[in-house]
Amino acid sequence: MRKNHFIANAWAQPSAGQYLDSFDPSNGEVLAQLAQGHAADIDLAVQAAQAALGESFDGPWGRLSALERSRLLMKLAAAVTEHAQELAELEAIDCGKSFKTAQADANALARYFEYYAGAADKLHGETLPFNAGYTVLTVREPHGVTAHIVPWNYPMQIFGRTVGAALAAGNACVVKPAEDASLSLLRLAELAAEVGFPAGALNVVTGYGREAGQALTEHPGVAHISFTGSTQTGRMVALAAAERHCPVTLELGGKSPQIVFEDADLAAAVPVLVNAIAQNAGQTCSAGSRVLVQRTIYEQVLAALVPRFEALQSGPPALNLDMGPLVNRKQYEQVRGFVGQAEAQGLTVAARGRIHAEASSKGFYQEAVLFRDVPADSALAQQEVFGPVLAVMPFDTEEEAVRLANGTDFGLVAGIWSRDGARQLRVARKMRCGQVFINNYGAGGGVELPFGGVKASGHGREKGFEALYGFTVLKTIAIHHG
Numbered sequence: 212m213r214k215n216h217f218i219a220n221a222w223a224q225p226s227a228g229q230y231l232d233s234f235d236p237s238n239g240e241v242l243a244q245l246a247q248g249h250a251a252d253i254d255l256a257v258q259a260a261q262a263a264l265g266e267s268f269d270g271p272w273g274r275l276s277a278l279e280r281s282r283l284l285m286k287l288a289a290a291v292t293e294h295a296q297e298l299a300e301l302e303a304i305d306c307g308k309s310f311k312t313a314q315a316d317a318n319a320l321a322r323y324f325e326y327y328a329g330a331a332d333k334l335h336g337e338t339l340p341f342n343a344g345y346t347v348l349t350v351r352e353p354h355g356v357t358a359h360i361v362p363w364n365y366p367m368q369i370f371g372r373t374v375g376a377a378l379a380a381g382n383a384c385v386v387k388p389a390e391d392a393s394l395s396l397l398r399l400a401e402l403a404a405e406v407g408f409p410a411g412a413l414n415v416v417t418g419y420g421r422e423a424g425q426a427l428t429e430h431p432g433v434a435h436i437s438f439t440g441s442t443q444t445g446r447m448v449a450l451a452a453a454e455r456h457c458p459v460t461l462e463l464g465g466k467s468p469q470i471v472f473e474d475a476d477l478a479a480a481v482p483v484l485v486n487a488i489a490q491n492a493g494q495t496c497s498a499g500s501r502v503l504v505q506r507t508i509y510e511q512v513l514a515a516l517v518p519r520f521e522a523l524q525s526g527p528p529a530l531n532l533d534m535g536p537l538v539n540r541k542q543y544e545q546v547r548g549f550v551g552q553a554e555a556q557g558l559t560v561a562a563r564g565r566i567h568a569e570a571s572s573k574g575f576y577q578e579a580v581l582f583r584d585v586p587a588d589s590a591l592a593q594q595e596v597f598g599p600v601l602a603v604m605p606f607d608t609e610e611e612a613v614r615l616a617n618g619t620d621f622g623l624v625a626g627i628w629s630r631d632g633a634r635q636l637r638v639a640r641k642m643r644c645g646q647v648f649i650n651n652y653g654a655g656g657g658v659e660l661p662f663g664g665v666k667a668s669g670h671g672r673e674k675g676f677e678a679l680y681g682f683t684v685l686k687t688i689a690i691h692h693g
């Protein structure tokens with residue numbers, strides 16, 4: 212399979228004529244050849260987006276009303292639903308997800324487009340009370356060309372939440388998918404063209420981050436950057452953006468805690484604690500990768516977690532097991548490195564999952580691992596593993612739980628398990644992060660719920676209505692009419 216860029220509603224060969232290999236994580240073999248984008252390809256895509264917008268928002272995309280944009284997004288949502296199985300299969304094979312997980316991602320993608328289709332014509336400014344003789348109003352305008360750098364863990368969902376919101380707000384988009392996960396996004400750009408998006412409204416340039424990605428962050432025609440990925444790359448993107456005063460939204464990593472108090476409903480909590488790290492084989496920015504348990508119920512919780520971890524199975528995507536392979540060799544070696552280092556330091560493995568007999572020995576399969584009594588200052592408690600590895604640790608008091616929960620560089624999500632309403636809110640208000648879940652974790656994805664981090668987890672918000680504000684510029688118009 213050889214794939215080109217998708218620019219101005221047409222397939223475009225790479226300017227330098229180069230293609231890169233993309234691998235199948237279930238067996239390590241080449242799955243596709245992707246156009247290897249460079250600055251020249253990015254430039255073509257940005258020019259196409261500028262032409263779609265027009266110099267004064269009078270181009271074929273720029274002049275559409277909010278209602279017309281809404282209708283196009285609704286058609287795209289319908290097209291995604293119609294092609295959900297095809298998209299899910301592409302994503303499952305490309306990223307190593309089980310088919311059922313990829314199917315859920317395709318459904319979420321359609322829901323993002325529906326949500327932002329419904330929101331496009333409800334995004335408006337205000338009139339403001341001011342001095343006598345004035346009428347003052349605000350209008351929300353698109354930035355212009357927006358850049359979207361997408362990682363490999365949830366390509367469709369992240370595309371939905373950033374590109375869906377940006378298009379609803381009237382921006383024209385240039386997307387750089389991860390080199391390991393470009394296939395579904397190329398197909399989506401094609402579907403957008405088929406349902407009637409004007410040429411240049413949505414462009415996808417594939418390639419390496421250090422080439423195509425960096426060129427996109429440095430392009431003077433880009434007016435806003437949405438980056439989702441690692442904290443380290445996010446810093447480079449923010450620096451490139453700062454060079455030319457370009458606004459940037461950073462959705463970075465996490466080391467998210469779930470706090471289990473002694474009055475928690477354990478029957479409800481335990482399956483969620485397991486799923487929050489097993490989901491997508493732990494390759495989820497908001498994975499619940501630390502579990503803090505009150506000492507009075509510590510052994511009871513571990514006794515419930517151990518058999519569930521031992522039952523977790525990793526295997527080929529088509530088998531629809533708990534987990535697929537990790538996305539690539541680099542990720543596989545990183546996760547194995549964390550596990551090996553923790554074992555070498557004497558940390559205790561309480562349970563390990565299994566790898567299915569049909570999994571290829573050349574695939575990047577990592578079994579789930581449960582560590583207990585993890586010291587708060589260890590790498591396992593502080594750093595993002597981005598794999599199915601759970602760190603469990605005890606605490607005695609509420610104050611200690613809060614200190615431990617907030618005691619990393621990250622601040623993305625936190626979970627609280629307790630039946631005490633006052634404690635739920637008290638602790639939630641003390642969490643230094645962007646989302647808190649009480650007696651649940653993740654709320655099933657929650658397209659409507661603003662999402663983002665603090666500290667090394669990033670800044671800016673995506674999802675919900677909040678994302679629309681981020682993808683617009685607020686202009687104040689003051690009229691003196693006497």
Ligand code: NAP
Binds near residue numbers: 361391
């Ligand atoms: P990554 O290496 O930072 O890559 C993310 C994206 O940035 C990819 O498209 C990558 O392209 C591109 N990129 C790499 N170097 C670049 C550069 N110099 N300039 C511009 N773009 C560049 O992260 P990853 O390994 O793909 O994803 C895992 C990380 O993302 C984890 O830390 C995870 O927590 C985080 N993440 C966060 C969220 C969130 O919403 N908070 C969601 C998902 C993932 P290539 O792949 O081609 O290098």
